[in-house]
Amino acid sequence: MELTHRYAFPDRFVSGAVGEPEKRVFFVQTRQGSRMTNVVCERQQIRVLAEHISQVLTELEQIGGIRSDREAGRARPWDSDPLDVPLDEDFRAGTMAITWVPETSSLKVELFAQGVYRKMAHPGALGEDDKVLQVVITLDQARDFIVRTGKLLGSHNPSCPFCGQPIWPNGHLCPRCNGYRKQLIDFA
Numbered sequence: 001m002e003l004t005h006r007y008a009f010p011d012r013f014v015s016g017a018v019g020e021p022e023k024r025v026f027f028v029q030t031r032q033g034s035r036m037t038n039v040v041c042e043r044q045q046i047r048v049l050a051e052h053i054s055q056v057l058t059e060l061e062q063i064g065g066i067r068s069d070r071e072a073g074r075a076r077p078w079d080s081d082p083l084d085v086p087l088d089e090d091f092r093a094g095t096m097a098i099t100w101v102p103e104t105s106s107l108k109v110e111l112f113a114q115g116v117y118r119k120m121a122h123p124g125a126l127g128e129d130d131k132v133l134q135v136v137i138t139l140d141q142a143r144d145f146i147v148r149t150g151k152l153l154g155s156h157n158p159s160c161p162f163c164g165q166p167i168w169p170n171g172h173l174c175p176r177c178n179g180y181r182k183q184l185i186d187f188a
Contacts, residue, residue: 003130003131003132004131004132004133004134005030005037005090005131005132005133005134006134006135007030007032007035007037007133007134007135007136008136009106009136009137009138009141010030010031010032010135010137010141011031011032011033012029012030012031012032012079012084013028013029013030013109013135013137013141013144013145014028014029014079014083014144014145014148015027015028015029015041015046015049015050015145015148015149015152016029016082016083016148016152017152018083018087024043025040026040026041026042026043026045026046026152027039027040027041027083027087028041028046028049028093028111028133029083029084029087030133030135031084036084037090037133038083038087038088038089038090039089039090039091039092039093039111039133040089040091040092040093041092041093041111042093043153045093045096046149046152046153047149047153048096049096049098049109049145049149050145050146050149050150052096052098053098053107053109053142053145053146054146056098056100056107057139057142057143057146060100066105066139078144078147078148079144079148080148090131090133091113091114091131091133092113092114093111093112093113093114094112094113094114094115095111095112096109096110096111096112097109097110097112098110101136104136105139106136106137106138106139107136107137107139107142108134108135108136108137109133109134109135109136109137110132110133110134110135111132111133112131112132113130113131113132115130
């Protein structure tokens, strides 16, 4: 028997990450009231999910199924808050699916635990530990997910080639070079 986490129009459907650059753990977090599900994803999975949601929205706009982002207007402000805690992993994502739900003008996003999608082809093969996240989200939540994921993945700071720590926009004092750093830009 599989464990399905179902949400219809949750309070939050966001991407986020914790940890140092190069060692971050990425999450898709869904919360409705006090109920919350945290799915661990690879960086590429988060990127691909956001790209595919964007592609679905673009195709729907082109065929006239929905209004464009500029025409739609926002019902609520963009969600830029940090991930909710506790940040316990419910499962690791494998296969993901996106479906258009025309009756409610919404998207259904499904994240299957690693290996679950393959087992679904064989009825009765699902085990007790097989988990699925099914979330029906508004178009605003879909657009927010795309923007937030873009900012999340764009915030990657390069690592120092000597010590591996992040190099921030205002510089980096490298412990392997005894704090010495060469000026990056010559103002002469």
